[in-house]
Amino acid sequence: MSNKEEQVGEAVPASQRGSWTSFxxxxTSFSGDLSSxxxxxxxxxxVSxxxxxAYWCERPELFAAIADGKTEEDRAQAVLRWFISTLKGQYTSRNESMGSEKKPLNPVLGELFYGVWPGSKASPGVTTLLVEQVSHHPPITAYRIENKEKGLVLTGHSAQRTSFSAGSIVVRQVGHAVLTIGGSEEYLITLPRLRIDGLWYGSPYIELCETSYIAASTGYLSTIEYKGKGYFSGKxxxxxxxxxxxxxxxxxTAVEGLWHVSSKTSKGVPFHDVTTPKEEVTVADIQEQEPFESRRLWSAVAKGIRSGDFETASKEKxxxxxxxxxxxxxxxxAGTKWELKHFKHIDSDPVYExxxxxxxANPPTEDFYEFLGNAPEIKVPAA
Structure with missing residues (x-):
């Protein structure tokens, strides 16, 4: 038996080692998309x-600050700063809070998630979040984040294509987002590719790899290269x-650092810092949610997972x-088709093109999910 095989399950609960090894x-022999x-x-x-x-706006003050840029360059820099600040929540938060990366619950078609960041002195204006699961096979999630007071709207969708290679899970994120400032200035945001390592130890973690882009209608272009251990800084x-x-x-302008901690410009000026507290999205109580809202739908499953009652979690799932x-x-x-509630699929996005x-861009065009303009009233909690 190889050393790698001897190490399998080091961080896996004893009761789960057999199923983890089988998994x-x-x-290693699965030829399709691993998400299935x-x-x-x-x-x-x-969590579904x-x-x-919601990770796009854990720091709503940085999102709101985009609109305060006086020049095209100021706003392009603010968009890059905000985007880099979103990566920690999206790709390392489970590692920090749960001990390793976890596989999110695969949403059902039509699943919904509504939330709000109420706004503060540091983050003026209410920021709302609307999410709908627009496809189940493959899983595709469409979303819209808006701060009306600052004139900011982010609309996008994401899907994952997963495969197994050289002991790691490789995830190609499909989709993109479009950020609009004041209804006219646009930013196309593409998504980085992921590599999930640490599988043999039962402690998966995410590394970002390759390149993503933020292209502005003003002509500014941010090119972001991601590397893991052993590359730029060895970290x-x-x-x-x-x-x-x-x-x-x-x-x-060049920026370099660790996306889950902080970075500086080539002149040594601090650029972003995500070591400070974040702001969680506020949602309605489960009892007040619709049956297809995420936390109500998965409440019994989530309770089982959090309490370690995996038998109940599996049954409810x-x-x-x-x-x-x-x-x-x-x-x-019946010859019918599920109708989306908040979005309409379009074959190609003119902004992306x-x-x-x-x-x-390769491919030179991508599909998109256009918002229908029917956002529900998302109540701002009392101070």
Whole structure:
């Protein structure tokens, strides 16, 4: 037996080691998308993937500050700063709070998540969040974040294509987001690729890799390169970003550091810092939520996972999944199709086609989910 095999399950609960080993062996021979595989319950997160867009705005003061930029360059820098600040929550928060990366619950078609950041002196204006699961196979999540007072709107969608390679899970994030300032200035934001390492120890963690972009309608382009241990700084979660102005409008700005901690510009000026407290999104009490709202839908599963009662969690999860399958069978028999509540699918996004030319986007076009303009009233909690 190899050393790697001897180490399998070091961080895995004793009762789960057999299922974890079987899961790893299944992955090595699985040829499809790994998201369709059933993971051992101890590695599941008590949170559905529909909640993940909330990570875009854990620091609503940085989101609000984008609109305060006096110049095109100021705003492009503010967008880059805000985007880098979102990465910690999206890709390392489970490691820090739960001991390792966890597989989020796979949302059902039509699942919803509504939230709000009430606003403060540091973060003026109410910021709202609306999320809808617009596809189940493959899983696609559409979202919209808006701060009306500051004239900021972020609309996007994300999906994952997963495969197993060289002992790691490789995740290609499909989709993009468009940030609009004042209804006119636009920013196309692409998503980084992920590599999930640490599987053999039962302690998965995420490294970002390759390159993502932020392309502005003003001509500014941020190119963000991600590297893990052994590259730029020899540390995990390293990145280098270059903000390039349009031709003839000055010199590029370089930023380097650790995206889950802090970074500086090439002149040594602090650029971003996510070691300070974040602001959680506020949601309605579970009793007040609609049946398809995420926390109400998965409440029994989440309770089982958090308490370590994996048998109950698995049972409740199976009930939800069987109901989902039956709903699709009923629709097929009736010749009907599930109607989306807040979004409409469009085959190609003109913003992606136009701004993607700044970095020679490949593919040159992508589909999109257009918001229908029917946001529910999201109540701001009393101070």
């Amino acid at each position: 790893l062996k299944s992955m 595989m059933t993971a051992p319950p101890f590695i599941l997160s008590p 993937l529909t909640e993940f867009p 995990s979660h390293s990145f280098k970003a270059t903000l390039a102005p349009p031709s003839g409008k000055g010199q590029p 199976t009930i939800i999944e069987n109901e989902q399958r039956q709903r699709r069978r009923d629709e097929a028999a 136009r701004l993607g030319k700044l970095f020679k």
